[in-house]
Amino acid sequence: MSEARISRRAMLSGGVAALVTVGLRPAQAAAPQLTFDDLYGSVGVLGLTFSDKVKQLAGQTVTMRGFMAPPLKAEAAFFVLTEIPMSICPFCSSDSDWPDNIVVVYLDAKQTFVQPNTVIEVSGTLEYGSWTDAETGFVSLLRLRGARFDEA
Numbered sequence: 001m002s003e004a005r006i007s008r009r010a011m012l013s014g015g016v017a018a019l020v021t022v023g024l025r026p027a028q029a030a031a032p033q034l035t036f037d038d039l040y041g042s043v044g045v046l047g048l049t050f051s052d053k054v055k056q057l058a059g060q061t062v063t064m065r066g067f068m069a070p071p072l073k074a075e076a077a078f079f080v081l082t083e084i085p086m087s088i089c090p091f092c093s094s095d096s097d098w099p100d101n102i103v104v105v106y107l108d109a110k111q112t113f114v115q116p117n118t119v120i121e122v123s124g125t126l127e128y129g130s131w132t133d134a135e136t137g138f139v140s141l142l143r144l145r146g147a148r149f150d151e152a
Contacts, residue, residue: 031123034062036083036101039142048100048141050128063123064103064144065152068114078106078133081144085117104140105147119152 034057041051069080070087083101105122114120124147132139 031061031063032057034064034126036064036066039103040100043100054126054128054142057126058128060126061123062126062144063121065119065121066103067116067118068120068149069102070116071113075110077110078104078136078138079113081105081120081122087116103142103144104138105149106143106145108146108148111149114151120149121152122147122149124148 034053038051038053040054041049043049064081066081066083067085069082071079081103105124108124122144124144127143127145128141130139130141131143
């Protein structure tokens, strides 16, 4: 009688295939959490300086918790994430007026906005530095792009 042998490689690849077949995925590392306290290294006579953490995480997907400021219009593809609930949107005319407790969030797909007192968790690609949105003229210092959010 012949004895069947299964190599370790065949066993492992078969196991991964079985996980995919039943809808399970191998565990992925969670995106780094960024808080409003993590955003700036210092505030001085020259203005805000970004923290080392922001500089290290730029270009990566991060998650943040906060509140959605009321959007300018219901069909907007972006909103402002704030540290505290706000009844009006803290839009600025220039980055020199930029508050240190907001981040602009550009959605990857339209989502229904939530009440301004609802805690949300946002995940998206972190960008920093002065940038002007060509469509709206809105100037931002910090952004999350390709973002999505859920109630926390």
